[in-house]
Amino acid sequence: MNSVGKYFSDIFYGIKSLWKGLMVTGYYFVHPGTIVTQQYPENRKELKMFDRFKGEVILKHDENNFHSCNGCGICQLNCPNGSIEIISDSVPNEDGKSERIIDKHIYHLSMCTFCGLCIKSCPNDSLAWGQEFEHAVFNRDVLTKILNKPGSRIKKVPKEPKAPKPVTETVPTSNPAN
Amino acid sequence: MQEVELSDILTAREDGDYIVNIGPQHPSTHGVMRFVVSLKGEMLEYVIPHCGYIHRGIEKMCERMTYPQIIHLTDRMDYLSAHMNNEAVSLLVEKATGVEVPERVKYIRTILSELQRIASHQLWWAAFGMDMGGLTCFFYGLRDREHILDIFEESFGSRLLHSYVCPGGLMGDIHPNFQKRTKEFIKYFRKKLPEYDQLLTGNVIFEQRTKGMGIMSKADAISFGATGPVGRGSNFACDIRKKFPYSAYDKVDFKEILYTEGDSWARYKVRVDEMWESMKIIEQLIDNIPEGDYSAKMKPVIKLPEGEYSQRVETAKGDLGVFVVSKGEKYPYRMHFRTPNFNNLFVISQLCAGNKIADLIAISGSLDLVIPDIDR
Numbered sequence: 001m002n003s004v005g006k007y008f009s010d011i012f013y014g015i016k017s018l019w020k021g022l023m024v025t026g027y028y029f030v031h032p033g034t035i036v037t038q039q040y041p042e043n044r045k046e047l048k049m050f051d052r053f054k055g056e057v058i059l060k061h062d063e064n065n066f067h068s069c070n071g072c073g074i075c076q077l078n079c080p081n082g083s084i085e086i087i088s089d090s091v092p093n094e095d096g097k098s099e100r101i102i103d104k105h106i107y108h109l110s111m112c113t114f115c116g117l118c119i120k121s122c123p124n125d126s127l128a129w130g131q132e133f134e135h136a137v138f139n140r141d142v143l144t145k146i147l148n149k150p151g152s153r154i155k156k157v158p159k160e161p162k163a164p165k166p167v168t169e170t171v172p173t174s175n176p177a178n
Numbered sequence: 179m180q181e182v183e184l185s186d187i188l189t190a191r192e193d194g195d196y197i198v199n200i201g202p203q204h205p206s207t208h209g210v211m212r213f214v215v216s217l218k219g220e221m222l223e224y225v226i227p228h229c230g231y232i233h234r235g236i237e238k239m240c241e242r243m244t245y246p247q248i249i250h251l252t253d254r255m256d257y258l259s260a261h262m263n264n265e266a267v268s269l270l271v272e273k274a275t276g277v278e279v280p281e282r283v284k285y286i287r288t289i290l291s292e293l294q295r296i297a298s299h300q301l302w303w304a305a306f307g308m309d310m311g312g313l314t315c316f317f318y319g320l321r322d323r324e325h326i327l328d329i330f331e332e333s334f335g336s337r338l339l340h341s342y343v344c345p346g347g348l349m350g351d352i353h354p355n356f357q358k359r360t361k362e363f364i365k366y367f368r369k370k371l372p373e374y375d376q377l378l379t380g381n382v383i384f385e386q387r388t389k390g391m392g393i394m395s396k397a398d399a400i401s402f403g404a405t406g407p408v409g410r411g412s413n414f415a416c417d418i419r420k421k422f423p424y425s426a427y428d429k430v431d432f433k434e435i436l437y438t439e440g441d442s443w444a445r446y447k448v449r450v451d452e453m454w455e456s457m458k459i460i461e462q463l464i465d466n467i468p469e470g471d472y473s474a475k476m477k478p479v480i481k482l483p484e485g486e487y488s489q490r491v492e493t494a495k496g497d498l499g500v501f502v503v504s505k506g507e508k509y510p511y512r513m514h515f516r517t518p519n520f521n522n523l524f525v526i527s528q529l530c531a532g533n534k535i536a537d538l539i540a541i542s543g544s545l546d547l548v549i550p551d552i553d554r
Contacts, residue, residue, distance in 0.1 A: 014382040021377045025314055036321055052353065054335035080247035115250035115341040116349055129335060 049131045054114045057084075057107055058130040059147035066155035067148060069126040071102035075118035083112040101154055105147040110140050195223075198535075202231045206309050206539045209549025213526075215538065222530045222538060227523055233553040240513040245271050245345055245480045248513070253339040255517060256551035258298040259493035261290045264343035266500045269424055270489035271345035272474075274482040274504070281426075282470040283347040285463050288426040289360065290342070291491075292456040296367070297326040298494035299449045299456075302546045306446070307378050309543035310387055315378055322370050325363045329356065345480055347473030360464050364457050371453060379450065388442035392529035392541035395440060402528075403521040406496025407452065408545055411437050411444035418492035430462045442544035449546070481508050495519050495546055519551040 028034055040047070049055065061067050071088035085106040093099040119127045137143060201212040210231035216223040236255060240248050245267070252263035265287055272279055300323040307315020327337040333353040334342040342349050378384050394404065399412040409416045417434040419427045435451040437444035482504035490499045496518025503512040522545050529541050 017380045017382040017385075020380055021314070024318075024373050024376050036324065050332045050335070052333065052335040052350075053331060078247070080243055080250060113250050113341075114336060114339070115247075116335075117246060117250075120344075120349055 049133065051131075052129065053131050053133070054116065054129050055133040056109055056130045056135070056145075057112065057118060057147070058128055059105055059126055059149075060128050061149055061152055062155070065149060065152045067126055067152050068124045068155055069102050069105060069148065070124060070154055071100050071105075072123065074121050074123060075127060078117045078121040080115065080117065081111045081113055083108045084118055102148055107145045107147050108143065109135060109145060110143040200538070202228075207542065207549070208305065208547055211523075211547065211549045211552070213538065213542075215535065217535060220534050222533055222535055225527045225530045225538060227526060229520075229523070229549075229552050231553065232550050234550075236554045237513050237515060240510055242509060244508050245482070245510070248510075249344055250339070250341045252515075253341055254550060255515065255554045256493055256495060256498070256519065256548050257338055258301060258548055259294055259495060259498075260338065260340050261287075261294040261343060262491050262493040263498060264341065265291060265425070266489055266491040266493075266498050268343050268345045269491065270487055270500050270502060271480060271482065273489060274485075274487045274502070275345075275476075275480065277346055277474050277476065279347050279474045280470040280472075281468045283472060283474070284426045285467045286348060286352055286472075287343055288430070289460055289463050289467075291425070292459045293326050293329065293360070293363075295494045296453050296456045297323050299453050300326075302449060302494075303374060303378070306543045306546075307384075309539050310384055312378065312381070312384070318373065318377060322367060325366060329359045329363060332356070332359065344473075346476035347471070351472040357464055357467070360460060364461060364464075367453075367457065371450075374450060379446075385443070387537070387540050388446060388544065391442045391533060391537055392544065393439070393441045394525055394529055398525065398528055399440070402525045404496070404525050405521065406493070406518050406546075407435075407445055407448040408496065408522045408525070410435055411448045412440035413438045416497060418490050418497055422490060424489075424491060426463060427459075430459045432459050442541055445544045445546075479508050481506060482510070493518060495548065495551065496522060515554060517551045517554060519546075519548050523547055523552055 059067050073086045076084045076086045087104040088100050089103040090098040090100050196217040198215045201207040202210040212228040214226040236251050249264050252267050253260040300319045304316045304319025331337050333356050394412045396412050396414050399409045399414040405416045413436050420434050432455045435448045484506040486503050488501045499516035501514040502510045505511045530538050
């Protein structure tokens with residue numbers, strides 16, 4: 001092909017290739033039903049996160065303000081960043097022996113990397129992910145949270161699993177959530 | 179290969195030569211990366227990458243962390259291939275302790291790795307188009323990536339830094355909707371991927387800016403250790419999934435994409451074709467996930483026996499190697515990551531010499547650099 005012919009064929013090829021791209025964008029321009037963008041601050045009310053969403057770590061409380069954390073500190077040991085501080089206390093229980101209870105479960109959200117090791121390692125299944133995700137604040141002290149709610153107490157696991165001690169083959173079937 | 183020091187360039191400067199800094203805060207360097215560029219007029223002579231602006235000392239931090247805790251740091255190296263990074267450390271720990279993970283875990287890990295590879299290539303495609311001035315690509319790439327991120331978010335709660343693969347298996351079981359959503363995504367993306375070709379691959383401006391630009395020979399790729407799509411664009415068969423299969427890669431049938439040209443265009447085509455291959459892999463596995471546990475039984479405190487261990491995986495960027503020296507404690511004595519982006523970066527001086535300064539952006543875009551992976 002001579003150079004003049006190549007010159008014009010290049011121009012036509014260029015226009016054709018640009019037109020192909022414009023067809024794609026033009027299709028979406030005239031089809032508003034294909035819009036996937038969310039209007040975020042406006043849709044706050046109907047916006048629902050997935051139930052496994054890692055927003056923050058929470059200590060599970062039931063409706064009577066009972067939690068199942070006994071302050072063993074395994075989550076504190078497993079945390080790679082020191083986001084969790086456990087301050088435990090000991091009080092005498094009804095048998096007269098001193099028993100460890102949790103005083104403060106301090107959670108530094110500003111240091112947390114959401115790796116999930118605390119939740120995975122908790123022997124009592126006390127911790128869970130919360131769905132709250134709007135954590136922007138003006139003062140970073142606000143991000144240090146005390147997870148156990150004021151006045152909350154540890155829920156006593158019924159001592160039934162201990163009773164059938166002579167029967168060795170029975171496996172304790174107590175649900176840790178109770 | 180010529181070794182060039184910055185001082186050599188500064189002293190050998192003549193009239194019409196310029197030394198220009200690009201970065202560390204330049205948007206087209208995709209992170210805090212500084213290129214010291216020696217120019218003769220508009221032509222590039224040398225490009226010297228300066229890294230270290232986002233160095234966090236991850237290797238050193240690993241020496242004071244237990245093996246399950248290390249996982250969350252590997253997320254933050256190559257954040258676009260978080261699953262594969264997690265998998266590398268997990269596979270190493272499993273190999274060293276002799277734990278056999280359930281088949282279900284292997285299948286899920288493979289599917290997640292391939293989903294992550296597609297997501298990474300989508301973001302790269304989006305950013306590469308934007309480097310060339312096509313803002314449309316950025317929106318279209320991110321639109322499709324959102325579907326994968328939704329699958330991730332539903333199953334394990336986070337979109338970018340998952341920490342989902344852990345030594346012994348997975349942190350939790352997959353969501354009941356996982357298979358359904360993944361199949362929906364594959365169906366959707368098979369329709370949308372040809373749009374990528376219409377928007378960018380066939381575009382005349384894009385073709386002329388990538389074809390024949392930044393040519394790397396196979397010998398260069400091997401001597402620099404360039405792996406992944408960068409190496410495979412130069413006909414260097416370096417796919418770890420084929421050469422040293424891990425997880426369920428020995429059970430699936432897929433093609434290793436190889437191009438011979440070695441230019442930016444070949445690297446582009448490798449990644450686009452890899453997205454098709456990844457979809458093929460997922461389709462082969464998604465219906466056949468075996469039932470079983472999502473994790474093998476691990477000891478509460480994982481200690482590696484004394485010795486040296488290594489493991490390689492194929493991330494979206496290339497060959498990630500993990501090397502551990504253990505003294506038999508719960509912490510590694512020394513941990514080293516051979517990250518793909520670090521080796522892929524230093525090819526840039528070879529590729530850019532003789533091209534114009536605007537091509538530096540196109541060529542560095544085609545290398546798909548993730549800066550935190552370089553510095554780690």
